[in-house]
Amino acid sequence: VLFQLVPDLLDHLRATFAPNSETTYDELFEQVRETPLLILDDLGAQSASPWAQEKLFQLLNHRYIARLPTVITTNQRLDSIEPRLRSRLSDVHLVTQMFITAPDFRVGGNPAQSDLSTLNLHKEQHFETFTVNRSDLNAQEKMGLKEIVKVCQEFAQEPKGWLVLAGEYGCGKTHLAAAIANQRSQGIHNSAMFVVVPDLLDYLRAAFSPDSSLPYDRRFDQIKNAPLLILDDLGTESATPWAREKLFQLLNHRYNALLPTVITTSDH
16 A cells, blocks of 8 residues: 655656665655555645646546545645546546535534634633723723623524624624634534634635635535534625625524524614
8 A cells, every 4th residue: 555645746756856865766666656545635635736736647547547546635625636547537437526514623523613713812811801891981881791792692502593792893793703713623513613704705706816715606605504503793795796795694594593693783
């Protein structure tokens, strides 16, 4: 069995052209090409130079024709892979395709803690650190703020329905939303995705980039189906038709699916 990361394999092949290389290119390529079982990890992570694409095609085309057992892992969609390779990988008579939909175990099995969630920036914001007795509030306003904190704490205990926190900038909306997320991310829950709305839209737009490793539909599904989604600063995003449509699709899905959602906004 030969296990190789695709970028490393290409580096090893390039290294054989060095004057002091102990192995020739032909020897190494033949070894990889003819190994009884080849496992190629992270196809698509390599530099997509013409040379790299040609070497990979030569390797996999030979193993395809010879029907040699081969395992390939990739986070790329099949339609984003080089056309000649894609045609080999699409052969249903030879290739078994398995799509793993489990979350990334490297983030504790928590689909909410993707590279989009910015909860780590709010790790100090808890209910215990929220100041109710502010000097700029009168007694009635303090009482109202205490009631809001109580509602947020109850929501954090058992998220159900939607919670909208509206108010002026600096009134504590984001702190309370982060406190909910931090409480739900402790212990066995570990389920809150905290997202700033303009960042969310940038994240979705980035999926259309040719260099994106995660397609748009997978990015959007990840957000739509988060166990608890916290959208911070709704209303500050660019109000383009595309942005409005994406936000409607997201919130309409969560509304119909009865998924717990927290929204902060400065719009009244």
